[in-house]
Amino acid sequence: MQQPIAILDSGVGGLTVAKEVMRQLPREKIIYFGDTARTPYGPRSSEEIVRFTREIVDYLIQFNPKMIVIACNTATAAGLDDIRSRITIPVVGVINPGARAAIGLTVTGCVGVIGTEATIKSGAYEQALRELSTNVQVVSEACPGFVPLVEKGNFRSTETYDTVRSSIGHLRHFPMDTLILGCTHYPFLADTISEVMGQSVKLISSADETAREINTILQEKNKLARGDKVPLHQFFCSGNPLLFKSIAQQWLGEHIQMTPVVWQVPNIS
Numbered sequence: 001m002q003q004p005i006a007i008l009d010s011g012v013g014g015l016t017v018a019k020e021v022m023r024q025l026p027r028e029k030i031i032y033f034g035d036t037a038r039t040p041y042g043p044r045s046s047e048e049i050v051r052f053t054r055e056i057v058d059y060l061i062q063f064n065p066k067m068i069v070i071a072c073n074t075a076t077a078a079g080l081d082d083i084r085s086r087i088t089i090p091v092v093g094v095i096n097p098g099a100r101a102a103i104g105l106t107v108t109g110c111v112g113v114i115g116t117e118a119t120i121k122s123g124a125y126e127q128a129l130r131e132l133s134t135n136v137q138v139v140s141e142a143c144p145g146f147v148p149l150v151e152k153g154n155f156r157s158t159e160t161y162d163t164v165r166s167s168i169g170h171l172r173h174f175p176m177d178t179l180i181l182g183c184t185h186y187p188f189l190a191d192t193i194s195e196v197m198g199q200s201v202k203l204i205s206s207a208d209e210t211a212r213e214i215n216t217i218l219q220e221k222n223k224l225a226r227g228d229k230v231p232l233h234q235f236f237c238s239g240n241p242l243l244f245k246s247i248a249q250q251w252l253g254e255h256i257q258m259t260p261v262v263w264q265v266p267n268i269s
């Protein structure tokens, strides 16, 4: 039996990473969990985010994954080290890959980071960027309005444009040429973000780099999937499966099968 790669997020955001894993590693089977009943994680405390992340990892472990991908910046910032200390299989987060991509691209040395309140408050991107380049100028902004729009499937509307413009329009006054989408939900809004920021600002999603890191780790461990069988991915969510399925199919451009969650999600609030 092929061991899957388990990918988790607070909702549909991690699908941006899953799509890139499917593109770069088409033989790999994916088990995806979106905690849509408890999204957004951004306004929650670090303790609560760590607890939710542990609960999902404990659920996913029953599928005997060869790797866990925390495809959520908020959960990566709060819980990556915690999860790594609890299990023996590789655990990949999304913050370092995004920071690496930004440092590789910026010419002005001014890098913007947008993310949830919890991610921005953690300072995790700033730290990761400074470890890679001591003289980078980092401009960070929390955008609490973005995740709820994406979870509703509202990617392009006047409401979306107005929310994006009022949240990040002022960032155009900085000499930034690179903007990290420090939340895996934000690539869903990339067209609108680009419209607001202008053509000269390159948008970085950690999806590409994260998929490359997954590839490197699996190669090193001799764990890459072999054979020609097309993998049958499995998708779980803790909230409304119809809404999740409709957003996932739009984003992935293919039909997906939802698997019911045999787990009463604790502490929905």
Ligand code: DGL
Residues within 6 Å of the ligand: 009, 010, 011, 013, 014, 039, 040, 041, 042, 043, 071, 072, 073, 074, 075, 116, 119, 147, 182, 183, 184, 185
């Ligand atoms: N996709 C999550 C992230 O990357 C969104 C967090 C949230 O639920 O607020 O941070």
